[in-house]
Amino acid sequence: MSDIDWQAPWLADWRAVGEPIAQQVATGCPQHQALNAARRASVRFVPQDDLPEGQAYEDFIFARGQVPTREGLHDFFNALCWMHFPLTKKRLNQLQAHEIARAGVGQVRGKVRDAATVFDENALLVQPSDALWEALTGHRWADAFMGLRSEWAHTRVWAFGHAALEKAVQPYKSITVHMWRVPLGVPSQDIDAWLAQDLTETKLSQKPFSPLPLLGLPGWWPDNENPSFYADPTVFRPKRRPSPIEKPHADQDYEALS
Incomplete structure (x- = not known):
């Protein structure tokens, strides 16, 4: 401790x-x-x-x-x-x-239990604009973290996943969390009630996660003030499109997906 x-x-x-x-x-x-x-x-x-x-x-x-x-x-x-x-x-x-x-x-575990476990262990809640969300989920990291950097000052973020928080006690650049989008209209004081309603079997089974290197968030790590911080393809990976025959196993490690 x-x-x-x-x-x-x-x-x-x-x-x-x-x-x-x-x-x-x-x-x-x-x-x-x-x-x-x-x-x-x-x-x-x-x-x-x-x-x-x-x-x-x-x-x-x-x-x-x-x-x-x-x-x-x-x-x-x-x-x-x-x-x-x-x-x-x-x-x-x-x-x-x-x-x-x-x-x-x-x-x-199956799709629902697997996705619920990923959320429980590794989720980060983000309440971004449409432009910022599209940049993040498109892995357009330079746009998300440098071009739209000013937006992070009023983008609400909530840590959730306890495994991610455990890793962050000894921070390292490749810690990757899984974003869950919170609509702009949800007040901070209502986030828990909204989230409990949003976590449905149907939505979880679709695995609507998008990976995010935790220390890339502006203001969360001093080194990311330098644009070169994001020019590391081993951490800030480009978007990878699965081939038509590629189907991730239900228990596949989501941190490996990009």
């Missing part, structure tokens, strides 16, 4: 709640106890050992309203997400649990 830089821009919305909890954990308080003491979540956090052997994690949460929690950054940020986006996290859990009830756990 001592490694977390609470001044990082991607933690701006998480700092007020998360930093005091992290300080308690750093002094030796068990993570689930520190999280519960904050009284900010609609679920309770329990030790990982409370998850019965053979029961699916998401099914356990759905049945009991309890979240098995390991020590460490990954589950810490997951818990903070439950505090900041309670309706959305509940919706994601419902989607996972319903799919498990319908099809079982299995070796392959």
Whole structure:
């Protein structure tokens, strides 16, 4: 917990709640106890050992309203997400649990569970103009981050994915998140309720994600003030069109898609 830089821009919305909890954990308080003491979540956090052997994690949460929690950054940020986006996290859990009830756990999660997992672990919510969204999803990185740079001052961004936040504790250039577009008319205070409604089985099964190198966001990393930062095709990849016979596997790593 001592490694977390609470001044990082991607933690701006998480700092007020998360930093005091992290300080308690750093002094030796068990993570689930520190999280519960904050009284900010609609679920309770329990030790990982409370998850019965053979029961699916998401099914356990759905049945009991309890979240098995390991020590460490990954589950810490997951818990903070439950505090900041309670309706959305509940919706994601419902989607996972319903799919498990319908099809079982299995070796392959299937489209809906796979997409819900990608969102849960790696989503970044972005509320851009049409021009900025088209540049981002078209991988026109110079346009998105330099030509339209002034737009980022009034483009709202919300961090969501807890795995992405864990990676960002030790930032590196190729951290890639998956954008989910928020319409311009959605107020910040309504983002959780809107998102919970927007996450439908149909929409998720279409995998409407677009990759974004996290440290490319203007103001989020000092090196990106230099246009040459974006001239790295190993990170800021051009748009790749799949061939007609190319069909990504349901469990394919989305961070590898460009």
